[in-house]
Amino acid sequence: MHPPEVRARARHLYLAGATVAEAARAVGVSYPTVRHWCKVRPEPKQQGTALRCFRCRPDVDNPTDSGQYAYLLGLYLGDGHLVTTVRVPVLRIFCADAWPGLIDACEEAMKSVLAASVQRVHRQGCVAVQSYGRHWPCLLPQHGPGKKHERPIVLAEWQREIVAAQPGDFLRGLFHSDGCRFSNRVTVRGKEYVYPRYMFTNESTDIMGLCQWALDQLGIAWKMNRRNSLSVARRDAVAALDCHVGPKS
Structure with a gap:
């Protein structure tokens, strides 16, 4: 299965005027596969879901508010956890009860990045700010099994570009x-x-x-x-x- 960002890139090239063959060569995927991506109209549900993800929209490569994405990425790398083993992936970021302003800022960032619903689950001493969304894995490719310090954490090139433009929000x-x-x-x-x-x-x-x-x-x-x-x-x-x-x- 090809990553969503490859499919989005191929569709972006096609909609920008490239032929299917040119788009296929650019992303290194077979012609029939790229033709299916570009010619077959997606189901309304899939299209609506993809429109909320700036990595999967065919016409947008970067988030509307890159500062909010950089901030959310920093929170995720610190106290976040992305569960992908359930039917719908869920992003959880744990915030201490002592910082209600931080909890509000975390919720605002989640809504800004994916325009998804956000819940607050109260636990002993903290609040798990969480959001279900099929496209969180597209936006946070650092997810994986095990603890973060036990596996490599490397930003994708598009993430590095965002952080380089918004280092203060990331920090x-x-x-x-x-x-x-x-x-x-x-x-x-x-x-x-x-x-x-x-x-x-x-x-x-x-x-x-x-x-x-x-x-x-x-x-x-x-x-x-x-x-x-x-x-x-x-x-x-x-x-x-x-x-x-x-x-x-």
Whole structure:
């Protein structure tokens, strides 16, 4: 079975004026298959579902609000889980009860990205913000069996383009899930100093690398204080990150 993005790309080329043969060569799929994709009218239900997914719509390659997608991707890589073994895939992102503003922002991002219904399932100490949708796997191809830190996490090229354009929103999602902003206290020669600091903790070296890359995109200084923990502590760096992340609410 060919990935949905390949089918969408072939249809996009065909609707843009390419012949079936040209579209087939461009995506590396057989002529009969591409002809079926381009010539056979989809069932109304399939068409309606696909129209909600910016990766499967034949006329759109990127989300309307790339910032919301970048934010949701950051949340998913931190505290998200995509179940694909059920009849309809379900995306769940776990948010602590202490941050009602974060719960609202997560729900808004899900609705913006896939225009799907969103539910809140209350659990002990947290809320699972969840949404059922057949096209979540198209939008979050990092899903897979097992824990994220036990398997490779690599962004698709189209995802890297979105994050490169919206690194601040991506970082906001990462820090809202697996990070924090707090007041650090140090004592020097008997005098106590208090200054704000960001910490991001994640067991996946791949996800940590994505956080580092996004910070580099914004020119924000960071350092690793442990193998799984990143710190942003310089005054100018904290001020710069405040413009994109800020404290949780």
